[in-house]
Amino acid sequence: MSIPTHNVQKKIVVFASGSGTNAENIIKYFQKSHDARVVAVFSNKRSAKVLQRAHDLNVKALYFDRDALYNSYDVLHILEDINPDLIVLAGFMWIFPKDILKRFPNRIVNIHPALLPKYGGKGMYGMNVHEAIIRNKEKESGISVHYVNENYDEGEVIFQTKTEISEEDTPETLAEKIHKLEYKHFPEIVQQLLQKKSQ
Numbered sequence: 001m002s003i004p005t006h007n008v009q010k011k012i013v014v015f016a017s018g019s020g021t022n023a024e025n026i027i028k029y030f031q032k033s034h035d036a037r038v039v040a041v042f043s044n045k046r047s048a049k050v051l052q053r054a055h056d057l058n059v060k061a062l063y064f065d066r067d068a069l070y071n072s073y074d075v076l077h078i079l080e081d082i083n084p085d086l087i088v089l090a091g092f093m094w095i096f097p098k099d100i101l102k103r104f105p106n107r108i109v110n111i112h113p114a115l116l117p118k119y120g121g122k123g124m125y126g127m128n129v130h131e132a133i134i135r136n137k138e139k140e141s142g143i144s145v146h147y148v149n150e151n152y153d154e155g156e157v158i159f160q161t162k163t164e165i166s167e168e169d170t171p172e173t174l175a176e177k178i179h180k181l182e183y184k185h186f187p188e189i190v191q192q193l194l195q196k197k198s199q
Contacts (some may be wrong), residue, residue, distance in 0.1 A: 010194045012035035013084040015092040016043055018126075020050025022090035022111065022182055027057050028189035036194050040073065040082060044094055069097060076100050085197060088190055089148060094126060096148050108148040109193065111186050113178045115160055116144040120153030130171035132177070140164050141174060143181045145189045159189045 012030060018022045027038045041054035046063045054061040068074040076099055079087070089096075089110035096108060097102035112120060114129045119141075124132070133141050135159070142162035163177045 009198075010085040011082060012036055012038045012086050012088055012190065012194075013079065013082060014038055014041045014050075014054075014088045014090055014182065016041065016048065016050040016090045017045050017093040018048055018050065018091050020048065020053045020091070021179070022041065022186060022198060023050050024053045024057065025183050026088060026090065026187050026190060026194070027054065027059055029191075031057070033191070036085070036191070039084070040078075041154070044069070050091075063108075069094065073099065076103060079104070085194055087148075091125075095150065095152065098150055101148065101150060106147060109190070110146055110148050110153075110155070111182060112144045112146065112153050113141075113175075113182070114144065115140070115142045115152055115162065116146060116157055120144075121133060122152050124153065127171055127175060130174045133165070134171050134174060138165055141178065143178060143185065158193070159185065161185055 014023045014026060023041055030036050030038055038059055039052060040060040040062060042062050042064060043051050044064060052064060064075050079100065080103065085107065087104055087108040089108065101108065114120065114133065119129050119132055140162050143158055144157050145159040146157045149155040161181055163181060165174060170194040
């Protein structure tokens with residue numbers, strides 16, 4: 001399957017499993033850039049809203065199943081065809097297979113809605129994270145952008161930023177604070193990583 005990749009210097013591929021607000025934010029950020037572009041969005045959920053968001057923004061949207069990722073190498077072959085400069089996980093819930101990690105070393109990054117290594121690992125995603133943080137009466141939380149390895153949330157941390165938690169905060173209000181950090185910083189970090197690869 002051949003995917004048009006535009007005539008741009010840097011190519012970004014986004015993987016997402018859900019609504020895709022971070023994916024949409026990154027797509028729009030780089031639509032204003034002359035240096036890079038999101039060329040494809042992959043999702044492991046056929047009904048994920050992220051696929052429609054990508055389609056509406058004229059970005060190739062692809063659904064794949066577990067077999068295509070882990071057994072048949074279909075996803076790997078499509079990625080090899082695209083040869084992205086960076087693969088960005090934005091709310092993607094599956095472990096990345098070793099063959100893709102090996103093929104794209106230091107080119108796969110993820111964002112996590114907490115200050116790793118705290119509140120990472122299997123099952124720690126979305127509201128599960130915020131609920132645990134509020135329940136434990138933490139004074140701060142934040143976001144972590146990290147390289148992806150074969151384990152959940154254990155890759156080298158690239159960037160973190162924090163937000164304070166007040167006594168009045170709920171998991172929902174904390175989620176809003178974290179989303180604001182994600183929308184502000186994630187595209188900027190992606191851009192910085194691409195610039196480093198150019199040097």
